[in-house]
Amino acid sequence: MRTIQIHYPISTATQLDSERCVMALGFFDGVHLGHQKIIKTAKRLADEKNLKLAVMTFSHHPSSVIKKGKIIKNYITPLSVKVKVLKQLGVDLLYVIDFNEEVAKIPHHQFVNDYLCGLNCAHVVAGFDYKYGFKGKGDMEQLSIDSAGRFEVTTVPKLEKDEEKVSSTLLRELISSGKVEKIREYLGRNYEVLGEVKGRGRTCTINFDPDYYLPCPGQYEVTIMKGLFHLKGICEVKSVHHPGQLMVTLFHDQLFDDHSNVRLQWDNFIADFEMDAFHAQRDFRELEMSI
Numbered sequence: 001m002r003t004i005q006i007h008y009p010i011s012t013a014t015q016l017d018s019e020r021c022v023m024a025l026g027f028f029d030g031v032h033l034g035h036q037k038i039i040k041t042a043k044r045l046a047d048e049k050n051l052k053l054a055v056m057t058f059s060h061h062p063s064s065v066i067k068k069g070k071i072i073k074n075y076i077t078p079l080s081v082k083v084k085v086l087k088q089l090g091v092d093l094l095y096v097i098d099f100n101e102e103v104a105k106i107p108h109h110q111f112v113n114d115y116l117c118g119l120n121c122a123h124v125v126a127g128f129d130y131k132y133g134f135k136g137k138g139d140m141e142q143l144s145i146d147s148a149g150r151f152e153v154t155t156v157p158k159l160e161k162d163e164e165k166v167s168s169t170l171l172r173e174l175i176s177s178g179k180v181e182k183i184r185e186y187l188g189r190n191y192e193v194l195g196e197v198k199g200r201g202r203t204c205t206i207n208f209d210p211d212y213y214l215p216c217p218g219q220y221e222v223t224i225m226k227g228l229f230h231l232k233g234i235c236e237v238k239s240v241h242h243p244g245q246l247m248v249t250l251f252h253d254q255l256f257d258d259h260s261n262v263r264l265q266w267d268n269f270i271a272d273f274e275m276d277a278f279h280a281q282r283d284f285r286e287l288e289m290s291i
């Protein structure tokens with residue numbers, strides 16, 4: 001997969017270097033099951049048309065520039081992780097737009113001209129609620145008008161679960177309320193943080209990208225994974241903590257080399273420190289016995 005950073009204004013060189021493609025549009029934080037539906041739809045079309053599969057996303061969430069509603073600064077999948085997941089989904093070209101105030105002011109028709117037609121799109125795929133262009137004035141109906149027949153448009157209908165849109169917002173609400181065990185139902189995988197382990201024996205430190213969106217403070221049952229090694233433990237998320245670092249107490253000695261790359265999987269919220277928010281999926285006493 002080729003990753004192409006795009007700074008404003010988009011350069012003619014980038015446009016001339018582009019390859020004919022089917023392009024999926026969105027921020028894709030988490031690359032949840034709704035996002036996967038967009039990307040898989042685009043991949044099916046790309047395979048049928050023998051074109052490259054492209055994804056266009058942003059370096060950081062538009063809310064941090066537009067400052068409308070909640071400003072999203074931490075991510076379920078920081079960009080480096082999003083790149084890994086998109087590559088696994090078979091994406092050939094990843095366009096990462098440096099979303100800043102100038103980009104936010106691009107009118108919808110100019111965005112289509114310069115960033116979609118300009119990057120050789122034969123077919124554009126996005127979800128039912130995708131917005132683009134200054135003030136978010138462009139929507140999927142407008143996209144067909146703005147295309148002016150230069151590319152085809154596929155709108156993917158809403159993927160719901162329990163009559164609710166599967167969304168990054170919903171995932172953030174689950175994570176920030178400690179309901180990490182429910183993430184899998186919306187993400188298609190458990191919530192995890194990629195990082196480096198330091199220390200041996202029963203306690204270790206995990207260093208990771210500080211851009212990750214962390215669960216609410218409390219104690220969590222976690223699994224540290226490296227290849228076939230899966231080690232269970234307890235991780236404390238403190239309200240004031242070293243950004244990008246977590247301590248884990250393991251049930252068994254770990255012998256990973258320092259700075260080994262590991263995955264920290266969030267299994268279960270056990271309790272917050274006052275023990276008044278307690279909803280472990282397993283009996284806490286049973287868990288205590290196993291430590």
Ligand SMILES: Cc1cc2nc3c(=O)[nH]c(=O)nc-3n(C[C@H](O)[C@H](O)[C@H](O)COP(=O)(O)O)c2cc1C
Pocket residue numbers: 062063066068103104105106111129130131132133134135136137
């Ligand atoms: C080039 C471009 C410019 C945009 N400018 C704005 C903007 O000025 N205001 C806005 O609210 N959304 C803008 N958006 C849409 C945002 O990317 C984002 O989808 C929207 O703000 C939030 O949408 P959502 O909360 O419905 O997902 C722009 C999108 C693109 C691609």
Ligand SMILES: Nc1ncnc2c1ncn2[C@@H]1O[C@H](COP(=O)(O)OP(=O)(O)OP(=O)(O)O)[C@@H](O)[C@H]1O
Pocket residue numbers: 025026027028029034035037038125126127128129130156157158159160165166167168169170
């Ligand atoms: N549940 C869903 N069903 C269909 N399309 C979706 C769904 N969720 C997101 N999409 C589409 O996926 C692309 C990425 O959207 P975006 O990154 O805004 O995801 P989101 O989950 O809606 O995020 P947020 O909750 O922060 O608004 C867009 O084209 C959007 O329309």
